[in-house]
Amino acid sequence: MTFNDCQEAFESGERCPGVYTLRDPDTSMEFDVYCEFDNEHGWTVIQRRLDGSVDFYRGWDDYVAGFGNLSQEYWLDVSSLVVCSLSCLEDKKCVSTLYVASIQECQLFSSCLPDVTSTDGNTDLVYIRKYGVANKYRDCQEAFECGVQVSGVYTLRDPDTSMEFDVYCEFDSEHGWTVIQRRLDGSVDFYRGWDDYVAGFGSLLGEYWLGLEHIYYLTMTNQQLSIYLESHEGEVAHANYSTFYIDGSSNNYSLTLQRMMRLSLTVPAI
Structure with missing residues (x-):
């Protein structure tokens, strides 16, 4: 089973911390993350350091791509499309994101962008709208x-x-x-x-x-x-x-x- 984020996994009854597969409903992209759960929320863990088993003294490229093991120590890649999408999901004001791959920039917006209808064929731009039960609109x-x-x-x-x-x-x-x-x-x-x-x-x-x-x-x-x-x-x-x-x-x-x-x-x- 796949979820939009760890919060949706929580709302679906999941309570056991571990590795879960998330799926972007707009692009069908799937990726694994580690989810932690408390009494009210499901949290997506973007970094974990436990015992020094993974070397975190790395160059820029490694931090762009992410490294480590999701079941142990790891870094989820803060400038990637994955975390760009997760940043929007966790920001109450965010409705959509535009990820610019060439400069590894994540732009968050408080509304949908009606003029951005498709990014097919443009590998530099990825536009994602927030979906799910938490989605609310200004009008x-x-x-x-x-x-x-x-x-x-x-x-x-x-x-x-x-x-x-x-x-x-x-x-x-x-x-x-x-x-x-x-x-x-x-x-x-x-x-x-x-x-x-x-x-x-x-x-x-x-x-x-x-x-x-x-x-x-x-x-x-x-x-x-x-x-x-x-x-x-x-x-x-x-x-x-x-x-x-x-x-x-x-x-x-x-x-x-x-x-x-x-x-x-x-x-x-x-």
């Missing part, structure tokens, strides 16, 4: 850029504050949309006080309002707003705005909309 657009295409409930995470909250993401062929309000059948009462509209209410799988505080966080970066309305008679109205944001609580979450990009109205035939 639904970032989830889309990381390859997510199935609409549903996803957990968003602020990489600076580690704040997390759930949202419903809708995906089309070009975008990932964070649904901030949905009204379907009147099952949720929207006639509420100010505090409820600040905190949010309802069910993400039904009718809900996401909450002004969460919307404020989401619109700290440049966002578009898409409004879709449909009547019981089948009339449809759709509007898109190129700029959308709200201020914080000190300004009572005042709304700014700029430049309507599209307005359409569809009336069913009689």
Whole structure:
């Protein structure tokens, strides 16, 4: 059995320290590491020195390639693609990595890189996206850029504050949309006080309002707003705005909309 990292091995029930095979789900590359486990985590051991049986006074090339025996003393190669990937897995802010082989450089990013679609044929660049149960996104657009295409409930995470909250993401062929309000059948009462509209209410799988505080966080970066309305008679109205944001609580979450990009109205035939 292979795992993405030692933490995934822990979450799969492994508790015995030893050599495990890890597998990169993006490139299918496999490599062995030594995993240590405690009560809460699985740890990837990148260096171990026990009894002096391995000479650590070596040149640069040995430290690039790694040396020793995983069951005894060893060095896992800190500048390699292997540790580059592991560094991202262990960094809560990291979502993707770019490894530059020619200069043995590992670059960590807090988002996916939509313009890096493939590195096939370029042996100098290897691009890796983080996968697994711990994967969370800044917004639904970032989830889309990381390859997510199935609409549903996803957990968003602020990489600076580690704040997390759930949202419903809708995906089309070009975008990932964070649904901030949905009204379907009147099952949720929207006639509420100010505090409820600040905190949010309802069910993400039904009718809900996401909450002004969460919307404020989401619109700290440049966002578009898409409004879709449909009547019981089948009339449809759709509007898109190129700029959308709200201020914080000190300004009572005042709304700014700029430049309507599209307005359409569809009336069913009689």
